[in-house]
Amino acid sequence: MAQIAKKTKRYPSDLTDEEWEQFAPLMPKPGRRGRPREVDFREVINAVRYLVRSGCGWRMLPIHFGPWQTVYGWFRELARRFLFQTIHDVALMLDRERAGREASPTAAVIDSQSVKAPQAGTRGYDAGKKIVGRKRHIAVDTDGRLLMVNLTPADISDSAGAQAILDGIRKRWPWVKHLFADGAYDRLKLMDKAAYLDFVVEIIRRSDDQKGFEVLPRRWVVERTFGWMTRWRRLVRDYEKRIDVSHAMILVAMGGNLIRRNAHP
Structure with a gap:
């Protein structure tokens, strides 16, 4: 981290040149009409990462x-265009290949x-x-990537929220x-839907004679991912009123981890 911090302009959350080069071509191109665009997208992304990290x-x-x-206006526009989702998924595939x-x-x-969500609609x-708030239903690969x-x-x-996860995985992955x-x-409706979508669901159960904490195969991977999320302080609680904004914040954080890992292996 000390070596990376030397490459940033001001804050550890700022993009280095190597990180910016990974997804700069994905940013929206200026229109042919109207006055020239004055916003610097790199500074917009830096601002959003600073907000989520701090x-x-x-x-x-x-x-x-x-x-x-x-910054907020462009954040909403980029989220509306699913740009944070695209950046995250591209970085995920590059990290898997690496x-x-x-x-x-x-x-x-x-x-x-x-998680608590004091301002949620x-x-x-x-x-x-x-807990009064929102629930994050997630799926990760076997290395913990979201x-x-x-x-x-x-x-x-959990089983009701996971049904949307199954639909999303089948379309995107x-x-x-x-x-x-x-x-x-382990619920009948979820198992029926999984079978219909051609999934095999393996239930990892605790041992009946287990005492105290014990690391279970596969299960610890997703818990580590939740730990990665909460290192970005904006995600310790869900401070967003809108669900789409909260979703974009998670993608900014998890995509940021992947981009940094790819740029500075």
Whole structure:
């Protein structure tokens, strides 16, 4: 990190030249009509990464990033164009190839995490975790890279939230065939849908005589991914009112991890 920090302009969250070169061609091209575009997309991405990494508010962005209204406006526009999703997925495939794997995974691990969401437009109560907020249903590959995320109120069960995950995986990652999950996903409706979509779901259960904490095969991978998320302080809680904004914040964080890993192996 010290070597990378020397390459950034101001903050550790700033993009280095090597990181920016990875996805600069994906940024929107200026229109042929109208006045020339004045915004610097690299500074917009730097500002968004600073916000997600530090956990500050939009109005508290350092002034040298430019007016916060401009940064927020372009953040919403880029999210509307699914650019953060594209950047994340491209970085994921490059990272898998760098690790000697196929670009598209064939197995995934699913799990969920309930987080407090004080400003959410719709939220629910997770009686098991005793949390009022939202639930993050995610699928990761066997190395912990995020494949899919589905955000719901916290009162939605794991198996119900996972049904949208199955639909999304089948469309975006068609080679995935095998899913690992815990006992909360052993439900008839979910298993029927998995069979219909040609998935094999393997339930990883705790041993009956287990005492205390024990690392379970495959299950620890998705828990580590949740740990990676919460290192970005904006994701410790869900501060967003809109679900699409919260979804984009997660992609910024997880895509940022992959981009840095690819640029500075």
